Amino acid sequence: MIPSVLPTYSRAPLHFVKGEGSWLIEEDGRRFLDLGSGIAVNALGHAHPDLVKALTDQAQMLWHVSNLYEIPQQQALADKLVAATFADTVFFTNSGTESCELAVKMARKYWYDKGHPEKTEIITFSGSFHGRSSAGIAAAGSEKMTKGFAPLLPGFKHLAWGDHEALYAAFDETTAAVLVEPVQGEGGIRPMPDQCLKGLRALCDEKGVLLILDEVQCGMGRTGRLFAHEWAGIAPDIMMVAKGIGGGFPLGAVLATEEAASGMTPGTHGSTYGGNPLACAVGCAVMDHVADPDFLAGVNRRAGHLRQKLEGLVADHPDIFESVRGSGMMLGLKCKVAPADFVKAGYAAQVITVPAADNVVRLLPPLTLSEDEIAEALVRLDKAATALEAHPA
Structure with missing residues (x-):
């Protein structure tokens, strides 16, 4: 029987009920760091005042x-x-x-x-x-x-x-x-x-x-x-x-x-x-x-920090990643594994990423992503990559 929602998406079994800045809260209480922003939509994060x-x-x-x-x-x-x-x-x-x-x-x-x-x-x-x-x-x-x-x-x-x-x-x-x-x-x-x-x-x-x-x-x-x-x-x-x-x-x-x-x-x-x-x-x-120049300067500064950390992530996991590419807060991890597998491993590590073509996983975080959240993002992305190395899909 066809579901009441037309099945044109292969949806992840996640049910988010609330968003706070760069975070999504699942109905079971788990907090996910959102590096997808609803596919580059939530530019200022969730529930910006x-x-x-x-x-x-x-x-x-x-x-x-x-x-x-x-x-x-x-x-x-x-x-x-x-x-x-x-x-x-x-x-x-x-x-x-x-x-x-x-x-x-x-x-x-x-x-x-x-x-x-x-x-x-x-x-x-x-x-x-x-x-x-x-x-x-x-x-x-x-x-x-x-x-x-x-x-x-x-x-x-x-x-x-x-x-x-x-x-x-x-x-x-x-x-x-x-x-x-x-x-x-x-x-x-x-x-x-x-x-x-x-x-x-x-x-x-x-x-x-x-x-x-x-x-x-x-x-x-x-x-x-x-x-x-x-x-x-x-x-x-x-x-x-x-x-x-x-x-x-x-x-x-x-x-x-x-x-x-x-x-x-x-x-x-x-x-x-x-x-x-x-x-x-x-x-x-x-x-x-x-459109505020000071806001954009902050985006560039934090985006540079994020990219630097991602380059380190790629170097630490050469069997998972090839390179980092993109600009600002629109970055891609070129993968050696299927992007869908890394995205799924990210769910287990409570971090949201988005698959793309050319074997790439997209990182499209809120432009307000903080330095502390960048550090946490790397911890969770590293955890996902480590899990894939231990148990390849």
């Missing part, structure tokens, strides 16, 4: 009115994002998947309105993940994402990650945009080198196509800058955001320049819940923290 206050204050006032009316909290969050980024305008969604849908529509509508309806194709890269909608799985293109869901949405050209010659050759008269994650998350914590991101921006300018960045997982302070592309000193035309922007409350956004968004006129897109007062009140509270 500023987020709790923003949510409860707004909940006592107004929850939902729809986008048929002006929403002050939405305007406030849009203003904060525009002031802090390349963007001139913002549309709010409920998720990264919805942000992908709009980013694709925006790029194609831009060229249609410019008198080039033939420019519909979007270049994407192997290992990418852009959500599980029809556009998202078609953009990623991997068999894991697309098998059984044909016919796929057309209009995407898939290139191998890091194949510069193929990238140069891929542009033609139908190319509308390039879509890329500055740091691949699901793909195994693979950062695009700064020089490559600079080169990609220059190539898009040379060819006259739009650059779309997917910063759903690597944005909102995750790499030690508000957005990962800032490290390369470039700016996109369109950017997808979600996960950390709501600090745990469902919220996403598409940021764009005035030029790139010029085709999105009244009636071309909409969302019933997107940008509702509750979500945007929380989003404003998140931005007040993660």
